[in-house]
Amino acid sequence: MDDRMDVRTRHGLRPPFLALILPAALWMSALFLACQQPAPPALPVIDAASLEPLIAGRIQQRLDRVTERPSSAEAWGRLGMVLDVHDMASEAVYCYEQAQELDEDDFRWPYLLGVLKRGSHPTESLAHFSRAAQLNDDYAPLHVYLGRAYLLNEQLEKASPAFRRALDLDPRMQRARIGLAKVALAEDSLETARELLEKALTQGVAKGEVHWLLAETFRRLGDGTAALAHFEQAEPLGPLEPMSDPLREELQWNEAMTFEWIQRRSDRLLRQGQPAEAIGQWLEALRESPQSPDLLTGLGRTYALSGQLAEAVSSYREALELDPSNIDAQVLLADALVEQQDVPQAIAAYEKALELDPSQAKARFKLGSLLLASGNDEGLGYLREALRSLEQNPEAHLYFARNLKSARRYREAVGAYRDGLEQFPDDPRLQGGFAWLLATCPDGQIRDGAAAIAWARKSADHALNLPALETLAAAYAEAGDFPAALRTATQAVELLLKNHRGDPSTLQHLEQRLNLYRAQLPYHEPQD
16 A cells, blocks of 8 residues: 555646746746846946037937847947047947947947047057958948058058059049158158149049148158248138048938938929928928927928918018017018019018018018019118129129119119229129120110120120020110121020920020111110
8 A cells, every 4th residue: 555655746746846947947948048048238328408409309219229129239320420420439339339339240330439539548449440341342441441541540552552452443532642652751752752742632522631732742852932822821720621421411310300411401302303201301390399489480481492382471470470570480571482483571570570680681682672562662672782792793783784774774773883993894784784684675765776786795795595596686686787696696596496395485485686687686674
């Protein structure tokens, strides 16, 4: 019986006991292994309160991404990028280091580390650039930085191949050419240095630095005259002119959240024919900072450039509700109201702008123009006062004269053109505007064909463009030289068809004038 009991004990009690012990042991093993794994790197500490809301919001987005994916090199790298472009270098270095640990084969991380450390830790910077070059030998800016790092460490035999590699990859990389010249100077190869620097000088890059180096080169060559000439052209050496660096430019383009960068991104999208995306840049920023008058003003400007004037006016008004002293929003509101042909509201908006800032000469010009066009002679006073503020600007004289002409104050317009040309005798816009007035003025006492031809020829000497040809043809016709008028007007039509694919309204006007010249008749502007 006892033996049988022992057997039952062995076979009856042990399995339930093991059923309890084994899971516990497995759980303890898993816990032990988990404790041995390193904790995720700590997030960098950012003082968000000291940052602009837009920048703080973008940084928080990147922090959240790292929190979600602490083992992602891309997440850490993107956090580093947004910190980098907003001048938080030490925090960016920390993030790039985490990204590099997580992905040792991505050349971006050692490259960006090298760029950030090149001033404070040149030896570490050289090591980072060397590692980046092992991973990607085809990036020209990297080899320029690598060459500079070798040069700073007096490793001339390594600096020269790095600069040459950069030029092989991108012959426009003048920074590499300047680097080679510095190597040549260090090796006392003065003629080589001179040739490299003179070639760099023709490219218009970093002229101040190149003149300094040429002055030193010629001094050592014993040519004191040339050395002095370059010394006199050299400028005080400031920060080196930035070279083209697509990686860092993309970094700035995608991550920078200052007003300037939002506007640059928006403007580029507009140029690319993507108005919705351009507007979206501002809407995204406004989600982070919905009470920003500057962002609302930027949004309004983009709406206006996209032809959405009602939305532009609404955005400007919202900006002014938040900040009634916002002069940019006030002037842009007035401009948009002019585009909407809401003259009374536009006049009131320009008047408000001048209350806010009486020095706004352009707003004063526009207010004067609207008043004068509305038959209010007070506009002339605004125009004259604005001209006094911008007397050194030939465009201001042109604008003043054109407004007098539009108001049918032809004699005063003649005087305005003469005053402008006395101060700016070689300005082609003033020359052409005066010639057009003399050739086509509705008032016969103002017209003077011979003088119109003289001024039109001077304008055409600067650029034989469509307006210059139109004006010269009208001047010939006013002087009675209809064959010359026909030849010149025909040339204008050919130029229009070639360059503008025959803009219908302009082409129609030119053909109407051609018919007049064929009928031996000059063209005169209609009397309004």
